Each structure stands twice: as C-alpha cells, then as structure tokens.
Amino acid sequence: MQIIKIDNLKSEVDGSAILKGIDLTINKGEIHVIMGPNGAGKSTLANVLMGHPSHEVTEGKVTFMGKDLLDMKVDERAKAGLFLSFQYPQEVPGVTVENFLRTAKKEVSGIMPMMTQFNKDVKKQMSDLDMDEKYLSRYLNQGFSGGEKKKNEILQMAVLNPKLAILDETDSGLDVDAIRVVYETVQKLANENNAILVITHYNKILNYIKPDVVHVLVDGKIVKSGDLSLAEEIEQKGYESFKNALDDASLSA
C-alpha cells in the first residue's frame, strides 16, 4: 500500500535546476534512507515535498495518500499526514512549545485535544526523548541548543503522528547520545501504518535505525537504490563512484 509516489519530480530555485527527475515510492511500514553528498538536493527534496514557497516544481507528479500533493497548500499537506523534521527549525518568540503543540494537534487532527490527557501524553514523549518538561513553557526553539531543537522536532512528530515523516539531517548538530535517543524514538514511532524517510549524510545512524531501502541521491537524481549493504558500499567507496555512475548514465542516455 503506497503512502507516497514521486514521479519524475523536477524543481528549480531562482531559475537553477536542483531536482532533476526524482522517482521514489514509499509504502506503509517502510523506512527509507536517502544519502548523498552536500548539494545533491536532499534537503531540496524534503522542502519541495513540504511545499516551501521558494522552490518551484517544474515537472513531475507526487501522489500522497491517494491525493495530488503538489496541488495542496503547506498546511493541507500536514493535515493529509505529511511531516518534515527541519534541518534548521525556526525560533518563534512568544509562542510556547505547549501552545504550539496543542494548536498543531488541533489543526492536524481536527479536534481540540483534551488538556490533561494531552499534557500527560506529551510529557511521556518528552521523557522518552530525554527532554525536560520545562521546555513546554519555553518559547518555541528560542535559545534552544541544536540538539534541543532537533529533539523538539521529533517531539512534534510524536504528537502529530504523521503518515510520512521526513527527517532532514536530524542528526546534524547532535552529539552521539542525542543521536541515539532521537533515532531510537523514531524507530519506536515507526509502525505498519506509517512510513519514514530519513535524509542524512552520516551513516552511523544506521546503528540505531533499520531502513528497508537505502537510496543514493547525487546531483538531483536517485542514482542507486538498495538494501542496507548499499550504505556499507558508500562507507567504503564514498560518493565519487556514484557521481561517475551518474556521468556514465547521462552519457549513455
């Protein structure tokens, strides 16, 4: 059962092409990992799927939960069950984490969560993430360390219970302990009804999360997909060989 199907997705920023034809299908219950060198278009893919206004889709089609994703506004995508854990979460002064979580939950689920039960659930999830409850009354991401911001993203994921969670470099800026806590939580949140797409260039996270499929993204295209052994191949050979593969592919095309 498909959660998302991406066909030949191409995008531009200020007239320069970034995504050059992405094809990717993710089914229920699957965890996918996209790896690739800096500048390959990994974060762009995440932002395009979420609907970032500065990315223009020039070609392609994305079907999410049976609907045309590219036709939806950003908030509608979230309501349909898409979630993005941001690489650089925004600071929002004056808006507490608690208020933000409840508002988001209300919007995504369509019903105002019961205060006491909601707070109880959130506190449980915070404790799993090794986050102090005091963060609930802090302003959203303001003055948070890099690691706290990322944990706060995963907390939002846990609260909103999306169909597809895209984690954009969630490991960057985290120390080893935090990476373990974050990915163990993500692994726990994975179930047979949802799917997770992890974007990273750091394959150590594969110690904590077990993907079903690994993709290599180079220069705006997925050049190779495979199982966990592909990650090991990257570890040994680096991305250079995949870049060459891309050149060969474009030559033969």
Add this chain to the structure above:
Amino acid sequence: MAQKTQIEEVDRGIYDVINPENHRFVADKGLTEDIIREISREKNEPEWMLEFRLKSLEIYKSKPIPTWGADLSDLDVENIVHYVKPNTDMKHSWDEVPEEIKQTFERLGIPEAERKSLAGVGAQYDSEVVYHSMQEDLIKQGVIYTDMDSAVKQHEDIVRKYFMTLITNRDHKFSALHGAVWSGGSFVYVPEGVQVELPLQSYFRLNAKGAGQFEHTLIVVEKGASLHFIEGCSAPKYSVQNLHAGAVELFVKEEAKLRYSTIENWSRNMYNLNTKRSVVDKNGRIEWVSGSFGSRVSMLYPMSILRGEGASSEFTGITFAAKGQYLDTGTKVVHSAPNTSSIVNSKSISKDGGHAFYRGLLRVTPNAVGVKSTVNCESLMLDNRSKSDTLPIIEIGNDQVDIGHEAKIGRISDETIFYLMSRGISEAEAKAMIVRGFVEPITKELPLEYAVELNNLITLELEGTIG
C-alpha cells in the same frame, strides 16, 4: 496586583454599533466664550474652574497647531462639538442606567467584568460618567473614586491642588483646548498607606457623531499606598472626524506605587491627541501599560517625571498601525533626581501601509547621578508597504549613569510562516501566532480580560489582509 480575572470574549462588531442620538444638550459647533460659560453653567461648577476654562480658551486661540509628527492639517477643530451630555444623570446601580446606554456597555462586557472581578467601574458615555460604583471597604478606607465633574464639587480642595498642574494649559494647543472644554473622566484618591488590591477600571465610549472627547483623569496615590487603574476606550466608526484630547495626571507620592493600564481602540477617523503625565516622589514607582489601536492619527507619549531619589518607572507599550493609520507614539522619561531608574519596552506592528512611529525621550538632569535606564524598541512590519520609524532621543546631563538602548526593526519571516504551516496551521493563523508571540511580553502584563481583548484585536486587525 497580579490578580487575574476572567471575562467573556469581546466581539469587534459591538464597537461599531451606533445608537440614535438623544441628548439633552448639544453645544453649538465651534468654540466661543459663550459655549465655555454654558458648559460650566450646565455643570454647575465653582467660579475658579470657569475662570480656568476661559483662560485656557484664550491660550488655545493663541497657540499654533503643532507641525511636527502627525499631519493635522485635515483636522477641523471648529467643526467638532466639544461637549455632549447624554440624557441621563449619574446612577449608582446598573439597573437605573437607561436601557440603550446599558446595552452598549453590556455588549462591551463591562458589568460582567465588574461583577466578576473588578473593585470598581466607571463608565463614560460621551461626556458624562453615567455609572459608578466601588467596593464598600475601599470607601471605608477613604479611597475616593468618582467622576471628575463630581470631584470638582465634592473634593474641591484636592482637585484644586492638583488639577492641571502637571499638564498645564500652556503646554501645547491641545492641552489648552482640554483645559477649556474638559468634561468627565475619573478621579481617584488613595490615602496614605492604603493598598487597593483589585484593579479599578473605567471604560470610555464615544457615541455622538463629531463629538470630541476631553475627559480628564486625575489620580493621587499618597505615601506608601498602591493602586492599579485600568482604562479601556472604544468608539464606533463615523464619517465625521472625531477628536480626542484627554489628559491624564498621575501623582505618585513617596514609597507609593501606581500601575496605569490602558488599551485604546479608537474608530478609524479619530484624531487621538492625548496627554498623559506622572510625577513620582522618593522611592515611588509608576508602571504604564499602554496599547494603541485604531484611530486615524495618534500622538501619545506618556511621560514619567522621576523627581524623588530612588523613584522608578516602567513603560510597556504596544502600537498597531493598519491601513490609513499614522500612529506616532512613545514615552518620555525625565530623571531629575539621583538613583532613579527606568525601563522602556515598546513594540509596534504595522501592516497594509500603516505607519508606526516610535518617538521617545530620555532625559537625565545634571544632578541626577546614579541613574539606570534601559530602552528597548521593536518593530514588526507585516508587509513591504508598511512603515516603521524609531526616534529615541537621549539627553544625558552627567556621566554617572548606566543607559542601555536597543532598537530592532524586522519583517515577518516567510521561513517562520512555512515552519508553522508545515504543522497544519493555516497561513492566517500562522501570522496571527507570530504577531501574538511578538506582543506576548506585553500581553502578559495585562489582566486576563484585557489580554484576551488585545489578542482579539490583533486577530481582527489581521483579518482581511491575509488570503
């Protein structure tokens, strides 16, 4: 004084309901000596007040319209009826207030607020205060809370000692006009050592078309006493330009504390040219919380004169300028005694071509050593048609001071909107959340019902511009 109160939410629609005009007495348009005499006779005032009014009229006629700040060239002062008296006398029970006027206040939620939480309420409808009450025990402690017109007669000694001594009729054209035609307003006297635990509140409303509002508020907080006074204002929309030139004089004595909170929400044709001043004695404290919404033009700079050693002031202000609005607001602090301290926190929001101008003055006299002061101004523009300016004037008369100043001007960030929307929040609500967050440091200074009203006002101001 951190008492939180609960009130029903206020709907913007009620501000725009216009009642039929039904007044006993309407002064002729324009301003003459005869009109002043008529106002004074109608009020049955003592002779000295009439003389004061006539003197003020003379000064008013001799002073030019100010040419700095807002453009007042469209303001036709001759065409504004200066005094309109509603067809009722002051009542002490809500049931006795005429139905139509009562409904207006009911719609604004005033009696409910009073019943639920406030120590006393004075509501001004056009020029006269129609309803007044105060808790019994405060009366027993000697606290006086009444309308200014009654105070002139019943507490003549106190009024005469303080009235227009802090804001004089020579200060500027509109203070002179105020001196000539002032009517209504609140008078509060808190005797030495009395702590008024719950806030006192008054609510102003302009209803008659083209009527100016010239209410006078005089508050005296004696040695070691404390008070929180709240004023709320709203006016329905009219096509004729309205003028508001009120005066607020606050006297804070030694070791006394006064917190003065206002949320002003005027109709979009209003010229709001208000003067507010406080003078603070040794170790006394004045706290201003000031919200400026609505009006076509506002010029408002509440002033704190710290004249006693160790006196302190804190100003927290929020200004929201939308389409067609020019709001020139800020605060003035004069440190004229040693070891005085002040904090200024000002936030402004502009959208749809609105213009928010912060104009502030911080003055330290040569003898005032050991002064500490922090000034923070932040502006948020919601689009690139809107304008924001900051003009903080700092005059320091000696070098033994500790002054900090920070000003920030910013635009609402697309990245932040995207982030909030990615969590299912609509664009409109995302913007509202960012704006509410921006003003949160001010909202939290307000009693709950005003915080709710402030948030509602922001939501209403944001409506119609987002789509």
